[in-house]
Amino acid sequence: MLVVGLTGGISTGKSTVTQRLREEHKIKVVDLDAVARQVVEPHTPALRQIVDRYGKEVLRWDDKTQQEVLDRPSLGKILFNDKAEKKWIEGVLHPAILKRTAWEVLKAYASLHSIVVLDVPLLFEATLHRYVGLAALVYCSPQTQLQRLMARDSVSKEEAEKKMAAQFPIDDKVSLADQVIHNDGTREDTHREVAMVVQQWRDRTRWWYVVQWLCPPLAAAQAAWIIWSKKKQGESKGEKRE
Numbered sequence: 001m002l003v004v005g006l007t008g009g010i011s012t013g014k015s016t017v018t019q020r021l022r023e024e025h026k027i028k029v030v031d032l033d034a035v036a037r038q039v040v041e042p043h044t045p046a047l048r049q050i051v052d053r054y055g056k057e058v059l060r061w062d063d064k065t066q067q068e069v070l071d072r073p074s075l076g077k078i079l080f081n082d083k084a085e086k087k088w089i090e091g092v093l094h095p096a097i098l099k100r101t102a103w104e105v106l107k108a109y110a111s112l113h114s115i116v117v118l119d120v121p122l123l124f125e126a127t128l129h130r131y132v133g134l135a136a137l138v139y140c141s142p143q144t145q146l147q148r149l150m151a152r153d154s155v156s157k158e159e160a161e162k163k164m165a166a167q168f169p170i171d172d173k174v175s176l177a178d179q180v181i182h183n184d185g186t187r188e189d190t191h192r193e194v195a196m197v198v199q200q201w202r203d204r205t206r207w208w209y210v211v212q213w214l215c216p217p218l219a220a221a222q223a224a225w226i227i228w229s230k231k232k233q234g235e236s237k238g239e240k241r242e
């Protein structure tokens with residue numbers, strides 16, 4: 001099975017691309033933003049830790065479920081404005097997110113998917129690219145990124161720039177990626193690029209994933225090889241976590 005890590009910058013178009021992957025190409029996608037929401041649902045250990053640290057101000061009443069839930073904009077304000085708190089929040093959430101994601105990958109393998117795409121906003125920042133077979137970047141210029149972020153989230157230029165600054169600059173991610181999907185033009189242009197990369201992924205997997213499914217030690221050996229060789233590559237480039 002080919003595990004693709006799909007990343008980008010905030011608002012460069014990951015969701016636009018993954019929607020196409022799911023609907024047109026029928027590819028299994030695991031969205032780590034969605035997983036990040038699950039790990040802070042009511043009564044989870046992660047939410048308890050967050051409330052212990054920041055108090056009830058990070059909660060809001062949800063009429064639909066009749067309970068207190070995480071107020072995401074409030075936690076976002078803390079995370080995007082304070083580097084030390086960002087680190088603390090990530091220290092609580094990332095291990096829980098990783099555990100759930102590993103489980104989703106195993107489920108995809110067991111149900112004989114040839115390709116699984118992980119939509120990971122912080123693929124490079126969290127050095128998760130070492131654990132995937134291919135890192136694909138959804139790219140648009142920083143100017144387009146800023147405009148789309150301001151329009152989509154109805155935020156000021158200053159607020160949008162602060163969110164962009166919490167990640168590696170999109171131009172720096174280009175050299176770290178194995179493949180780039182350009183999303184500066186029309187959606188139709190992007191759909192064409194997506195079709196091209198999907199063909200490349202399918203060419204890489206062919207019948208190999210069936211062999212791996214029939215012989216799990218082969219799949220485990222390939223995963224171990226990818227992790228080991230990417231770790232070596234990273235060390236020789238002097239890569240380190242943010």
Ligand SMILES: CC(C)(COP(=O)(O)OP(=O)(O)OC[C@H]1O[C@@H](n2cnc3c(N)ncnc32)[C@H](O)[C@@H]1O)[C@@H](O)C(=O)NCCC(=O)NCCS
Binds near residue numbers: 010036120121
């Ligand atoms: C801060 C939170 C509460 C804001 O929630 P909100 O619903 O407003 O936004 P959402 O979750 O949809 O994220 C939107 C985008 O923000 C960016 N972003 C999210 N977390 C981070 C982070 N820790 N560092 C930098 N950028 C981030 C990503 O580009 C993401 O796609 C939320 O993003 C969160 O819990 N973040 C911490 C978990 C995390 O690191 N998630 C990234 C998954 S790898």
Ligand SMILES: Nc1ncnc2c1ncn2[C@@H]1O[C@H](COP(=O)(O)OP(=O)(O)OP(=O)(O)O)[C@@H](O)[C@H]1O
Binds near residue numbers: 149
């Ligand atoms: N090719 C395009 N042309 C015009 N608008 C686009 C294009 N691609 C994406 N957009 C718009 O740009 C905004 C950001 O796109 P999208 O939500 O897919 O980004 P994202 O990378 O998933 O964002 P996030 O990191 O916040 O999850 C959305 O409002 C989307 O409709």
